[in-house]
Amino acid sequence: MVREISVIAIDGPAGAGKSTVSREVAKRLGFMYLDTGAMYRALALAVKKAGIDPQNDKSLASLCKSLNIRFDAAQASPRIFLNGEDVSEHIRTPEIDMLASKISAIAVVRQEMTRLQRAVAEKAGRAVAEGRDMGTVVFPDAKCKFFLTATLEERARRRYEERRQRGEKVDPAQVARELKKRDEQDEKRALAPLKPAEDAVIIDTTQLTIDEVVDKICGMAKPRFAQTQK
């Protein structure tokens, strides 16, 4: 028998506020936080470490199958482990940004990641799933679907701030260019492109604070899960 799972799907482009918002919504509602972008990033890191040609479907498929990805949300900032190693910081570089986006267009990668993501959510029972295709492909039956957006200028400003606070030397114009390129790559790919599900609620976060977005999402999601919450 297939176990019924409760999923809140949150999709949108980079810098729209998905991660912070999803983490907070998960915390407030007692759901697991499933960061699917981090999974594509971990795979990209594995591809880089193994020196695999991203065009080689066979090597990619066997790498995907041997991958051991684990989340630990118990700490203040959620951690992701790749084959036992904490790679949470290693996956947040401009090189991995682009490589994750590139390999995420490949069919064998999407198949394996989709399977893994469903398995993780099923095990948790209740999850806030964040990514690009949560509402459209991975969890089309999710009870609540949201699509976060913001202007390119605002998203670039947030990414720039994030990286500056991590102590990186960054050029704002370069950050905006990279973000735009990645959006285009993610939107134009043939498989599971970045787009809102037909039944998703679209939230423009340009002028909103994190708390305002979280309140909005929790306010809409809570009544829908009232019967399933124990």
Ligand code: DC
């Ligand atoms: O959300 P993020 O920036 O960490 O995601 C990194 C890349 O992974 C993104 O550019 C595209 C890909 N991705 C995807 O194709 N599908 C998802 N559900 C999540 C991420």
